[in-house]
Amino acid sequence: MNEALARTRIKLLINLTLATMAGSVATSSYATSTLRCGNQLVSTWDRAFEVQQKCGEPVSQEVLGTQETFNSNYRRSEAVRIEEWIYGLNRPG
Template identity: 50%
Template sequence: MTRLACALVLCSLPWQLQAASTLRCGSDLVSLGDPAAVVASKCGEPVTRDFLGYRERQDEWGFFNEVAVEEWTYGPRNGMYQFLRFEGNRLTRIQSKRGN
């Protein structure tokens, strides 16, 4: 199997996650770095909120502190689920996955 054929097969798998830096919620847009309260006001309450634990982060002054990590799930919207990760109450990752 050629590399191109392998790449096409992998791209068509239904479990593939796609990352993005913005998410449209109705007529609003949320972006990486937005506070959780802003995301909730624009997108509404998620289907699930999962607490994933704590992560150590370095601030702009070089100090380390522990922040809570959560993943919110929205969807399905047009057959897609959106997974939003928050670290220290800030949106750090947006991923979409096609539902089965």
């Protein structure tokens, strides 16, 4: 089997300002960005330490870039770093 096909890719958005995400964020838009890791679920907006607790260390890790997000309600912006973490097919977690 092709090694690239045997790996699962997840993209994480890690908030560089370390601000907590508000609980009022609509979850429906993130439902398709969820991945099962053992008996746990990880999502695109999960923090790095949460993913590592659930899935362990990734096989590979790469910074893809940064993105600035804006919140018009509070007139503030936050910079986020976009990373791609790769886990093996049979990764424990």
